Amino acid sequence: xxxxxxxxxxxxxxxxxxxxxxxxxxxxxxxxxxxxxxxxxxxxxxxxxxxxxxxxxxxxxxxxxxxxxxxxxxxxxxxxxxxxxxxxxxxxxxxxxxxxxxxxxxxxxxxxxxxxxxxxxxxxxxxxxxxxxxxxxxxxxxxxxxxxxxxxxxxxxxxxxxxxxxxxxxxxxxxxxxxxxxxxxxxxxxxxxxxxxxxxxxxxxxxxxxxxxxxxxxxxxxxxxxxx
Amino acid sequence: xxxxxxxxxxxxxxxxxxxxxxxxxxxxxxxxxxxxxxxxxxxxxxxxxxxxxxxxxxxxxxxxxxxxxxxxxxxxxxxxxxxxxxxxxxxxxxxxxxxxxxxxxxxxxxxxxxxxxxxxxxxxxxxxxxxxxxxxxxxxxxxxxxxxxxxxxxxxxxxxxxxxxxxxxxxxxxxxxxxxxxxxxxxxxxxxxxxxxxxxxxxxxxxxxxxxxxxxxxxxxxxxxxxx
Numbered sequence: 001x002x003x004x005x006x007x008x009x010x011x012x013x014x015x016x017x018x019x020x021x022x023x024x025x026x027x028x029x030x031x032x033x034x035x036x037x038x039x040x041x042x043x044x045x046x047x048x049x050x051x052x053x054x055x056x057x058x059x060x061x062x063x064x065x066x067x068x069x070x071x072x073x074x075x076x077x078x079x080x081x082x083x084x085x086x087x088x089x090x091x092x093x094x095x096x097x098x099x100x101x102x103x104x105x106x107x108x109x110x111x112x113x114x115x116x117x118x119x120x121x122x123x124x125x126x127x128x129x130x131x132x133x134x135x136x137x138x139x140x141x142x143x144x145x146x147x148x149x150x151x152x153x154x155x156x157x158x159x160x161x162x163x164x165x166x167x168x169x170x171x172x173x174x175x176x177x178x179x180x181x182x183x184x185x186x187x188x189x190x191x192x193x194x195x196x197x198x199x200x201x202x203x204x205x206x207x208x209x210x211x212x213x214x215x216x217x218x219x220x221x222x223x224x225x226x227x228x
Numbered sequence: 229x230x231x232x233x234x235x236x237x238x239x240x241x242x243x244x245x246x247x248x249x250x251x252x253x254x255x256x257x258x259x260x261x262x263x264x265x266x267x268x269x270x271x272x273x274x275x276x277x278x279x280x281x282x283x284x285x286x287x288x289x290x291x292x293x294x295x296x297x298x299x300x301x302x303x304x305x306x307x308x309x310x311x312x313x314x315x316x317x318x319x320x321x322x323x324x325x326x327x328x329x330x331x332x333x334x335x336x337x338x339x340x341x342x343x344x345x346x347x348x349x350x351x352x353x354x355x356x357x358x359x360x361x362x363x364x365x366x367x368x369x370x371x372x373x374x375x376x377x378x379x380x381x382x383x384x385x386x387x388x389x390x391x392x393x394x395x396x397x398x399x400x401x402x403x404x405x406x407x408x409x410x411x412x413x414x415x416x417x418x419x420x421x422x423x424x425x426x427x428x429x430x431x432x433x434x435x436x437x438x439x440x441x442x443x444x445x446x447x448x449x450x451x452x453x454x455x456x
Contacts, residue, residue, distance in 0.1 A: 064300050064301060065300070066296065066297060066298070066300055066301065067295060067296070067297045067300075068294065068295070068296045068297075068336075069294060069295045069296075070294070070336075070339065072292055072293070072294055072295075073292060073294070073336070073339055073340040073343055099338075099339035099340070099342035099343050099380070099381075100335055100336070100338040100339035100342060100379060100380060101339070102379070103335040103338060103339070103375070103376075103379045104332070104335040104336055104339060106335075107328055107331040107332040107334075107335040108296075108298075108301070108328070108332055110327070110328040110331060111298065111301055111327035111328035111329070111331070111332060112301040112327070114327035114328060115301055115327050134378065134379055134380055134381060134383060134384045135379045135380070137378070139378045140375070140378045140379050143371075143374050143375035143377075143378045143379070144375050144379070146371050146374070146375070147331070147368070147371035147372050147374070147375045148331075149371075150362065150365065150367045150368045150371045151328060151330070151331045151362060151363045151368050151371070151372070152327070152328060152362055152363070153327075153362060155362060156362045
């Protein structure tokens with residue numbers, strides 16, 4: 001890659017373990033990275049703070065937060081106070097699933113990519129989430145990419161927009177090992193669905209359980225601050 | 229259609245001529261309609277007021293407004309104060325094109341459709357806009373529909389989500405004649421990109437020009453309040 005004229009990428013960052021690993025990978029590959037986070041009525045504000053802080057420290061070109069009140073359409077334990085965040089494993093599509101969330105996030109990333117003339121969008125979907133979330137599957141990513149290429153000026157003008165998912169086939173443990181090799185400080189990332197304002201994790205929700213198992217699988221110590 | 233157990237639809241309404249005609253069509257066909265508007269940093273707040281007022285008057289089940297600060301990603305004369313709304317015809321993709329707007333709006337409609345278990349989403353894209361806006365073309369709608377059916381619980385469970393575009397092959401004049409036949413009061417709709425707070429139209433922007441030509445083509449009087 002020509003480093004004096006870097007390819008531009010929009011990178012979706014939540015502030016969690018996966019998305020920050022993706023950002024480290026995109027930077028390592030020489031992309032000029034523009035990170036995008038969403039304030040969508042989720043319960044965990046600490047993740048948003050982490051997203052901005054880590055993005056800046058890792059040297060992104062720009063970081064933006066888009067406000068989007070998805071709680072007005074409801075339907076998820078992450079945005080709707082009528083549901084509690086579950087603290088034990090459940091079957092099927094979890095109640096923490098936010099309807100069409102990745103579709104919405106990728107769509108807004110696509111809008112920003114058009115403004116920037118960026119042809120790459122990175123998102124940290126991965127295999128661990130397949131079984132539960134329809135919009136984490138490879139067939140979803142392919143279908144979104146096909147749509148993106150007819151939805152935009154870039155597509156009309158014959159350029160090709162790529163949705164890049166470097167974690168899609170990795171386990172949580174593998175993701176952690178790749179990130180550590182790239183110098184990611186996981187102590188700064190926040191995965192918990194109900195983290196405290198200072199970023200302390202509950203240790204009980206789905207996201208905390210997956211994260212904990214990931215560090216065990218990777219065989220490295222877990223820097224997360226758990227309240228239990 | 230069984231009127232005691234109506235099929236549910238999410239209908240995107242901007243408060244303009246096209247989307248209100250679509251709503252009249254969906255209601256006429258017996259759908260239980262849930263209307264959705266966006267406050268996305270556009271300049272014309274009068275359109276949003278019209279969207280809610282007309283929706284309620286036409287008997288929708290529910291109307292929601294999602295806030296979304298697209299102006300933070302910029303790039304359009306409709307959301308970015310750095311650009312002026314053009315008052316003469318331009319070639320190619322107009323500067324009033326909001327990057328990936330229909331993709332974003334349909335994605336959020338898809339999220340609400342999931343929450344409601346609605347399998348139909350109506351949007352007022354039409355032929356007049358083809359040449360300028362990539363995301364008004366039939367190939368975009370097909371690609372979005374394909375994506376929607378792998379993105380959602382409905383798709384995973386084998387139901388079929390349909391993106392319905394009843395205006396897609398109609399001219400502005402034809403749209404107006406269909407709407408009048410369904411009792412639409414176009415005096416209440418707002419199309420202008422820079423309408424005053426009370427809903428008075430500039431008469432000069434692309435949207436005003438198309439609307440004026442439409443009434444001429446339809447051969448009916450134009451109830452719009454123009455300031456010039």
